[in-house]
Amino acid sequence: MAPIKRPYLKLDRIGKIFERRGVRSEVLRDIDLAIEKGEFVSIIGHSGCGKSTMLNLVAGLTQATTGGVLLENHEVNSPGPERAVVFQNHSLLPWLSVYDNVRLAVDKVFSGKKSRAQRHDWTLHNLELVQMTHAKDKRPSEISGGMKQRVGIARALAMEPKVLLLDEPFGALDALTRAHLQDSLMDIHRTLGNTVIMITHDVDEAVLLSDRIVMMTNGPAATIGELLDVGLPRPRRRLELVSDPTYVAAREAVLKFLYERHAYVEAA
Amino acid sequence: MTYAMKSVETDVAESARPALSLALGAVGRGIRSGLLWLAAKALPPLVTLALILLVWQILCAKPGATLPPPSQIWRDSYDLITQPFFNFGTQDIGLGWRVLVSLETVAYGFGFATIAGILLGALIGQSEWAMRGLDPIFQVLRTVPPLAWLPIALAAFRDSRPSAIFVIFITAIWPILINTAVGIRNIPQDYRNVAAVLRLNPIEFFLKVMLPSAAPYIFTGLRIGIGLAWLAIVAAEMLTGGVGIGFFIWDAWNSSRLSDIIVALAYIGLVGFALDRLVAAVGGLVARGAQAS
DSSP, X not given: OOSSOOOSEEEEEEEEEEEETTXXXXXXXXXXXXXXXXXXXXXXXOTTSSHHHHHHHHHTSSOOSEXXXXXXXXXXXXXXXXXXXEOTTOOOOTTSOHHHHHHHHHHHHHBTTBOHHHHHHHHHHHHHHTTOGGGTTSOGGGSOHHHHHHHHHHHHHHTXXXXXEEESTTTTSOHHHHHHHHHHHHHHHHXXXXXXXXXXXXXXXXXXHOSEEEEEOOSSSBOEEEEEEOOOOSXXXXXXXXXXXXXXXXXXXXXXXXXXXXXXXXXX | OHHHHHHHHHHHHHHHHHHHHHHHHTHHXXXXXXXXXXXXXXXXXXXXXXHHHHHHHHHHSSTTOSSOOHHHHHXXXXXXXXXXXXXXXXXXXXXXXXXXXXXXXXXXXXXXXXHHXXXXXXXXXXXXXXXXXXXXXXXXHTTSOGGGHHHHHHHHHOSHHHHHHHHHHHHHHHHHHHHHHHHHHTSXXXXXXXXXXXXXXXXXXXXXXXXXXXXXXXXXXXXXXHHHHHHHHHHHHHHHOSSSHHHHHHHHHHXXXXXXXXXXXXXXXXXXXXXXXXXXXXXHHHHHHHOOO
């Protein structure tokens, strides 16, 4: 019995103000969030609510104006491989093959810790995890969007991150490919037990994948409007869930939040 | 860069295999279409060339013409045209040798310009403050005509060869530098984010992200640079002497060998064309790897 349990990842009263040419815009205000190890958390909200900014703060790609991010009680102030990001547009380096894209990350993170042969095996292992071994010698331009995203996930997983950050990873994919990748991601999460933060604006995706859903209010000065625990047992099966009352209720709660209480106001 | 080159080679090897079997299967058709292609490509310039020579012949064959007609050039400079690589002593050598001497100078100057141009271009492309500090100075310096640097270079180096190399360097560096800077500034933020998450150090970032990403821009700069360098070397050699093709023209002018000058002009033009195509071809190979997907 630990008397005071510290969270694995903590977003501590984060505020973010962008200032460009004297124009101040407050994007985030008072974001407080604690995430446990192995938890899958989705962040959902309308466009422009600062979801990506929040993820970038955890990634260390931007700095908070007030407050801070703590990972295992260490403050995050620069990007690093222990908080690997899967970018929305895959961001594979087009001049490298699929294998070399992952290998670049493996070489960088495990230089000195693994031998050449081990790094090679680890690269292949991660490509296998996302079922992309068959295309390892192809260039990103020669594979489909879904495959690129798989490779992006493999690259992030290969870094053995403490937290896996997914920035609308399936946003640009068609519905079938998306469902397929969601299933892959669930499998990987079950096997590896990663701590995951995922940004999405797809309600079904959020409910299906997450342990908890963070619902953001609209910007400017967006903050966490509501937290929803998705009490669905794992493993989850897409088809069985459609009529599951817990699933339906969770889905309804998120939809109500997004479209009733915090309906998106189109900037006139 | 090395990765890009490697996979380009495999691409070529893969695409060559089916092409080969196809060609073996239909050799006759292949040869015919090849000839057609050659005719379509080579015939128009050859016809134009013949017309130009004809008009030139007619205009300059009249008595009192100031320039020699092609037929006279052929007679006067027969050995220069047909034997590029004879060697009868220091100033009595074939134009092929002279071109090689000039090319060597260009290679040094252009080589230094490539290294310095890419490094400085990366610096001002990457750093806002370096750009603010250096860009105005570069913008002024790059408008100075190449030959205006020659007296300064001669005074500084007290020798003609390093001065010529310096003139080539200072001529070729600006397009390389400016294009590299633009290429670096256009590196997508995504690649920078990837590099940041991976914690690539500056050298790794330069080699693994900057160079391949900016390669198409860099090669545009290199192509402009090699053209300017070849323009400048001829002029520089006219003033500095030596055995290059530029000095040959000056020497021929002083001995009133007009035919020789015209032959030399043809050499210079063809070599310049070849250099341009060479850099463009290398650039094409490298840039294929940097295509955004």
